[in-house]
Amino acid sequence: MYTKETSFSRRMKQAEQHAASLLQQILIFVLIFLVIFMMVQIQNLHGTAHVVNYAGLVRGATQREVKLEITGTADDMQIEYLDKILSGLKYEDGNYNLVSLKDPAYQQCLDNQIKYWELLKEEIYTVREKGYENTNVVSMSETYFEYADETVTAAEQYSEKIAARIRLTEIISALDILLLIFLIVQQQIQHIKAVRENHILSKKAYLDVHTGLPNKSRCEDLLNSSGFITEPLCFVMFDLNNLKEVNDTLGHAAGDSMIANFAHILRKVVPEKDFVGRYGGDEFIAILYDTTSGQADELLEKLHATIKQYHSSNMPDAISYAYGYSYSMNYKDCTLRNLLDKADHEMYLNKQAQKKKR
Incomplete structure (x- = not known):
């Protein structure tokens, strides 16, 4: 219709x-x-x-x-x-x-x-x-x-x-x-x-409706359009843990709520000048411009503290995530795609380490 x-x-x-x-x-x-x-x-x-x-x-x-x-x-x-x-x-x-x-x-x-x-x-x-x-x-x-x-x-x-x-x-x-x-x-x-309508439609085409963040298409465009990085930049990869388990036990509405809440918190913690996007179903990326590795650690600590504060009043909808990041100044002639691969690998190692602690 x-x-x-x-x-x-x-x-x-x-x-x-x-x-x-x-x-x-x-x-x-x-x-x-x-x-x-x-x-x-x-x-x-x-x-x-x-x-x-x-x-x-x-x-x-x-x-x-x-x-x-x-x-x-x-x-x-x-x-x-x-x-x-x-x-x-x-x-x-x-x-x-x-x-x-x-x-x-x-x-x-x-x-x-x-x-x-x-x-x-x-x-x-x-x-x-x-x-x-x-x-x-x-x-x-x-x-x-x-x-x-x-x-x-x-x-x-x-x-x-x-x-x-x-x-x-x-x-x-x-x-x-x-x-x-x-x-x-x-x-x-x-x-x-x-x-104006075309501009709005263009923005909607690159917008993830559920979270309000740039979607995977926008993320891919950004990754593909970037050349060699010459500035201090930190690429962070996030992956929500146990999303399938939440969907199976509490329902997809609970899983959707967890995704939306994490996206909201992530966008709130990461400075406005930096990029935050939903890269996949339970994957998110953040590109921190003009940032040192020390500043990236501080931001991740702030994210951890914000999530912990959120848990204190939302135990039924607890958020668990793994992350990994890569710093441009540690590599020569790297692109955003290179940093994505390295951050993804670090995130995988972090996820495995979290599983061993359980």
């Missing part, structure tokens, strides 16, 4: 990570599209602003042209100039870099203005022949001004539409970026959690 639940949980996490990654990719593509769309709209806005300026210029320049014609000052170059601007506004031709706005309302207003401009031009030519008193050029000029004003207004409204699109695109882009940041932060948090 645990395996199935764990497998299901793992699949759910993987599915969530895949969904988050897919969503992140979609948001990135959406953001790219929005940026491109915004750039196009900004370019259109610039072109629209140019159109608004020239449409307003036509409005004012036409009024000036009519005033000149009324005063008897003909200006064909001004008429040609106005023709070119209107043509540029309609067809994007000429030398003014004008664009034709893709807006039906604006195009309709511009068409009306161009048609009426043709009528106004005919009236201007009539003024030149008959004088302005015999024409409707003034009233037509006012009407044309209204047409031109409608064109400018339509261009401004179209410009406002583009600006509104840009603002909306900016808002959507900001939301997209915020969501992307949220996903990235969430993924980072999950990554940190995963690293």
